[in-house]
Amino acid sequence: MGFGVEVSRGVGAEGKRDVYLLGNSAGGVHVSTFLFEPRFLGQREAYLDGEKGLVLKGVIELAVPCHLRRRKRKGLRFLTRYYGNEKEVKERCVMACLEAIAKTGKSRKACRCAESISNFG
Numbered sequence: 001m002g003f004g005v006e007v008s009r010g011v012g013a014e015g016k017r018d019v020y021l022l023g024n025s026a027g028g029v030h031v032s033t034f035l036f037e038p039r040f041l042g043q044r045e046a047y048l049d050g051e052k053g054l055v056l057k058g059v060i061e062l063a064v065p066c067h068l069r070r071r072k073r074k075g076l077r078f079l080t081r082y083y084g085n086e087k088e089v090k091e092r093c094v095m096a097c098l099e100a101i102a103k104t105g106k107s108r109k110a111c112r113c114a115e116s117i118s119n120f121g
Contacts, residue, residue, distance in 0.1 A: 015053070016055050021034070022061075028062060033092075033094070033097070066094040066098075068090075
């Protein structure tokens with residue numbers, strides 16, 4: 001399951017809410033997709049900068065299946081519903097997103113969200 005949790009201290013000084021994303025198993029795939037898919041970059045940056053009334057402060061992921069390329073046929077049915085066809089499963093799983101980021105040489109910009117969150121504390 002993936003979901004966001006609002007910090008109990010409520011609204012900060014600037015009227016923005018601190019939010020933490022939690023993802024376990026398939027929910028972790030959702031959170032990872034949000035963190036690493038290029039199509040969500042603008043939204044991630046807006047949440048990091050607090051432009052949408054909230055600030056993404058952290059991510060907790062547990063037991064995330066990152067490498068889906070060798071899934072059995074019965075699991076493939078679910079994955080194709082989420083990602084699209086079998087080719088897209090291989091290209092868009094969490095590990096494929098991370099590999100694509102590494103190949104572009106733009107990992108700093110693409111992973112700004114993950115880096116910022118890992119430095120939060």
